[in-house]
Amino acid sequence: xxxxxxxxxxxxxxxxxxxxxxxxxxxxxxxxxxxxxxxxxxxxxxxxxxxxxxxxxxxxxxxxxxxxxxxxxxxxxxxxxxxxxxxxxxxxxxxxxxxxxxxxxxxxxxxxxxxxx
Amino acid sequence: xxxxxxxxxxxxxxxxxxxxxxxxxxxxxxxxxxxxxxxxxxxxxxxxxxxxxxxxxxxxxxxxxxxxxxxxxxxxxxxxxxxxxxxxxxxxxxxxxxxxxxxxxxxxxxxxxxxx
Numbered sequence: 001x002x003x004x005x006x007x008x009x010x011x012x013x014x015x016x017x018x019x020x021x022x023x024x025x026x027x028x029x030x031x032x033x034x035x036x037x038x039x040x041x042x043x044x045x046x047x048x049x050x051x052x053x054x055x056x057x058x059x060x061x062x063x064x065x066x067x068x069x070x071x072x073x074x075x076x077x078x079x080x081x082x083x084x085x086x087x088x089x090x091x092x093x094x095x096x097x098x099x100x101x102x103x104x105x106x107x108x109x110x111x112x113x114x115x116x117x
Numbered sequence: 118x119x120x121x122x123x124x125x126x127x128x129x130x131x132x133x134x135x136x137x138x139x140x141x142x143x144x145x146x147x148x149x150x151x152x153x154x155x156x157x158x159x160x161x162x163x164x165x166x167x168x169x170x171x172x173x174x175x176x177x178x179x180x181x182x183x184x185x186x187x188x189x190x191x192x193x194x195x196x197x198x199x200x201x202x203x204x205x206x207x208x209x210x211x212x213x214x215x216x217x218x219x220x221x222x223x224x225x226x227x228x229x230x231x232x233x
Binding site: 093107 | 162
């Protein structure tokens with residue numbers, strides 16, 4: 001099956017710094033990538049949808065200036081958490097799909113655990 | 118908007134027991150329905166899906182039938198194994214709610230633990 005990787009898998013940073021998380025589709029071209037946030041024992045919350053070469057579409061309540069998303073190529077999307085604070089600590093997961101249809105399978109990355117001290 | 122509700126967990130079963138995890142949804146139109154599984158330390162994987170009413174998705178002994186009349190997509194397996202221990206997520210995409218590009222709405226997840 002299709003593989004999606006994320007890097008880093010874990011990151012610890014100081015409050016006020018910025019952190020970049022990469023999401024790569026390794027064996028297919030991802031026209032669309034999604035970024036989710038997962039709190040402990042809770043479901044995944046969609047943060048934003050990004051299409052290659054265009055601006056990301058953010059979900060209601062997600063600060064686009066704080067969570068910068070760049071989908072620069074068909075195999076790479078990045079999420080930058082700017083001026084991170086302890087409340088941003090969470091598990092961030094990306095997914096990627098090759099088509100734009102509602103039934104196209106999304107392939108998920110393994111997630112990135114962010115801890116802000 | 119779209120929403121998905123799963124049965125509360127955690128669910129603990131003995132090996133070879135029958136499994137049901139309930140999932141109901143709210144959406145207008147005709148969404149596609151999915152079950153994803155997250156094994157410990159791994160990312161979510163698609164387990165099965167159904168794209169129209171009365172469709173049955175199946176994989177690895179798991180089954181779920183798209184019931185539009187009851188807006189449900191319950192996950193079942195006749196005989197669970199220890200290796201089935203994981204978190205299971207019900208999800209939907211599409212429907213007349215206008216979710217673009219197939220973005221998924223997830224249920225809260227159900228933790229399944231199977232003991233030998």
